[in-house]
Amino acid sequence: MPDIGVAPRSLRAAAKGTRELADELRTVDPRVADPIARAMPGSGAAKHAAQVGDFWQTRLSENVSSLEDRATKLAEAADTYDGGERAGEADFSGLTPAET
Amino acid sequence: MGDWDTIAGWSPAELKAVGDDLAAELKRLRGTEAELRDATTPAEWEGEAAEAAKRSLAEIERGLLHRVEEFAMLRAAVDDAAERLERLHGAMHGAAEFARAHDFEIAGGVVRPRPGAPANPDPDVRAHLEAQVQQIVRTGLDIDADLTTVMRSVLDGKGHSDASTMTKAAAAGAESGQSTLLDPPKDATPAQNKAWWDTLSDDERKWLIAQRPELIGNRKGIPYQARHEANVNRIALEREKLRELRENLKDWTFVLERAKEVGIGKTISDLRGIDEKLKALDVLERQAEDNSIVSLDTSGDRVRAAVAIGDVDNADYVAVYTPGMNSAVEDNMNRYVDELREVNQYAQDMLAGTGETVATVVWMDYEPPKTSVDEIVEGIFDDRAEDGAKRLAAELEGLEASRMDDPPERITAIGHSYGSLTTALALRESDAADAFVSQGSPGWNGDDGLKVPAGELYNLRTDGDLIAGSGWYGGSPENYDGVRQLETDDAVTADGERLAGSEGHSGYTEADRRQSTSEYNTAAVITGRDDLLIEREHADSR
Numbered sequence: 001m002p003d004i005g006v007a008p009r010s011l012r013a014a015a016k017g018t019r020e021l022a023d024e025l026r027t028v029d030p031r032v033a034d035p036i037a038r039a040m041p042g043s044g045a046a047k048h049a050a051q052v053g054d055f056w057q058t059r060l061s062e063n064v065s066s067l068e069d070r071a072t073k074l075a076e077a078a079d080t081y082d083g084g085e086r087a088g089e090a091d092f093s094g095l096t097p098a099e100t
Numbered sequence: 101m102g103d104w105d106t107i108a109g110w111s112p113a114e115l116k117a118v119g120d121d122l123a124a125e126l127k128r129l130r131g132t133e134a135e136l137r138d139a140t141t142p143a144e145w146e147g148e149a150a151e152a153a154k155r156s157l158a159e160i161e162r163g164l165l166h167r168v169e170e171f172a173m174l175r176a177a178v179d180d181a182a183e184r185l186e187r188l189h190g191a192m193h194g195a196a197e198f199a200r201a202h203d204f205e206i207a208g209g210v211v212r213p214r215p216g217a218p219a220n221p222d223p224d225v226r227a228h229l230e231a232q233v234q235q236i237v238r239t240g241l242d243i244d245a246d247l248t249t250v251m252r253s254v255l256d257g258k259g260h261s262d263a264s265t266m267t268k269a270a271a272a273g274a275e276s277g278q279s280t281l282l283d284p285p286k287d288a289t290p291a292q293n294k295a296w297w298d299t300l301s302d303d304e305r306k307w308l309i310a311q312r313p314e315l316i317g318n319r320k321g322i323p324y325q326a327r328h329e330a331n332v333n334r335i336a337l338e339r340e341k342l343r344e345l346r347e348n349l350k351d352w353t354f355v356l357e358r359a360k361e362v363g364i365g366k367t368i369s370d371l372r373g374i375d376e377k378l379k380a381l382d383v384l385e386r387q388a389e390d391n392s393i394v395s396l397d398t399s400g401d402r403v404r405a406a407v408a409i410g411d412v413d414n415a416d417y418v419a420v421y422t423p424g425m426n427s428a429v430e431d432n433m434n435r436y437v438d439e440l441r442e443v444n445q446y447a448q449d450m451l452a453g454t455g456e457t458v459a460t461v462v463w464m465d466y467e468p469p470k471t472s473v474d475e476i477v478e479g480i481f482d483d484r485a486e487d488g489a490k491r492l493a494a495e496l497e498g499l500e501a502s503r504m505d506d507p508p509e510r511i512t513a514i515g516h517s518y519g520s521l522t523t524a525l526a527l528r529e530s531d532a533a534d535a536f537v538s539q540g541s542p543g544w545n546g547d548d549g550l551k552v553p554a555g556e557l558y559n560l561r562t563d564g565d566l567i568a569g570s571g572w573y574g575g576s577p578e579n580y581d582g583v584r585q586l587e588t589d590d591a592v593t594a595d596g597e598r599l600a601g602s603e604g605h606s607g608y609t610e611a612d613r614r615q616s617t618s619e620y621n622t623a624a625v626i627t628g629r630d631d632l633l634i635e636r637e638h639a640d641s642r
Contacts, residue, residue, distance in 0.1 A: 014141050014153075016138070018157075028128050041109055043248075048251040052174070055257075077149060
């Protein structure tokens with residue numbers, strides 16, 4: 001019975017922490033390097049500025065999305081415990097971001 | 101639009117603002133470390149779901165560490181680019197000002213005479229400006245290339261460190277975001293070297309002197325103080341290399357391998373020359389205590405070097421003295437420096453009250469023949485002089501280039517004996533010298549083609565100097581038209597000071613604290629004091 005003893009309160013705290021992490025990540029501006037294009041017009045760096053912005057935007061969105069899913073599933077697991085059922089039913093697969 | 105204008109249009113201030121914004125976002129990212137801890141699943145939770153939840157958070161954490169590293173990397177690269185660009189814009193402004201002051205302008209990266217400027221502006225200035233423009237563009241493109249490389253690295257998503265904390269990830273990113281130093285162009289001219297040096301920061305220069313002294317020590321066109329500092333750093337390294345070679349040459353397997361690689365002759369001469377080279381390094385190490393080692397090369401059969409007395413980078417008058425046959429650093433650099441220090445002081449005395457200064461380089465960056473069995477024959481030919489002349493010409497061009505922003509009043513090339521031939525050959529390649537003093541010369545292969553202003557060729561010959569009278573190399577300079585023959589006998593200056601006469605082939609400059617007529621005349625040429633010169637009255641009296 002590996003899941004016995006897990007307090008739903010701990011899982012909810014982890015879900016809350018995860019959500020807060022997602023909220024914090026949302027405040028990071030992924031387009032911060034875009035103005036390089038304005039600072040160095042006609043440069044090679046300028047050509048890559050928007051691409052870096054796109055890249056970071058995608059990655060950070062994926063991270064936020066993963067965190068939100070995770071928070072939801074942690075909350076579901078807590079509910080499951082509250083309901084006296086096994087937490088193994090909560091599915092955490094698919095939370096791993098596509099990139100490293 | 102050309103590269104020059106494109107680079108001029110880049111804004112270091114805006115770039116700096118991007119760097120600041122990146123720093124702020126990086127701080128925000130790193131601030132998630134606390135939330136990351138709060139998001140950790142309870143330790144007591146076990147099972148498949150718990151493991152999956154842990155894995156998912158680990159993956160997210162890994163992604164965040166990568167973002168931290170990327171932000172830190174780009175922030176470092178942008179800050180670095182902003183700093184370099186600001187310095188580069190300063191160099192562009194300086195070049196434009198310099199051009200204006202010398203009747204040129206830089207338009208779209210092209211150097212051309214300013215409209216309305218007098219005809220035939222100085223070609224040396226033009227070459228200097230063109231090298232500057234070329235280097236500025238080169239550096240500008242390098243700034244862009246370095247920044248672009250970092251951005252590509254972000255996009256590739258590869259090469260992240262294995263940093264396990266945000267602090268470590270930020271440090272790793274900051275380090276990999278630093279740009280690499282741009283080397284000078286291959287086979288750079290002195291003007292290109294100066295332009296390259298001018299685009300570096302003080303920290304970059306210090307780093308190069310400490311970490312890559314071999315790149316700096318003999319580089320013509322950069323400040324002599326930098327060359328000195330680099331060469332001082334090289335002495336220990338060169339000594340170590342020579343000692344290692346000496347040890348290796350005791351091993352026959354190594355000797356045979358080396359003979360295959362560089363030839364048996366070179367291998368034997370290496371072996372024979374190591375002790376002399378080590379002695380030469382000792383001499384230079386001692387010289388570095390009071391003077392500057394502005395050139396050092398151990399790659400030939402003998403050590404080649406140049407020692408400067410005084411501040412070549414700032415002196416108003418600079419002399420470059422080239423000795424002749426039988427000169428070797430280990431044997432007579434000390435003596436030459438002592439002798440030329442006296443001449444330098446006499447020249448300085450002539451400038452009393454003016455605030456102007458003199459510096460003298462004792463230049464032995466060549467291997468003149470020795471009166472040994474295998475080299476005496478070479479003395480008859482001028483191959484070694486020609487070889488030395490190429491380097492001496494480059495040195496003179498380097499001196500001129502290094503002082504382009506603040507040219508000395510006068511550069512005087514002095515050559516003794518075979519060194520006068522070497523100097524004369526160099527002065528057919530370089531127009532940097534304002535005067536040429538020849539002492540005890542066996543000839544200059546005639547006086548045609550010397551790029552020295554008219555009336556600024558001087559010859560000194562003492563009584564009984566048979567070598568000077570030999571005329572081995574195109575006749576004696578005593579017989580050349582347009583060469584002013586200066587007195588070497590006892591004489592009295594206009595101020596009534598008694599000067600000693602010099603004798604023999606090696607008596608033109610002696611470290612005897614007694615001013616000779618030839619030293620006085622040499623000093624007068626160095627300082628451009630035509631009014632003090634004591635010319636010889638009877639050219640045929642020797």
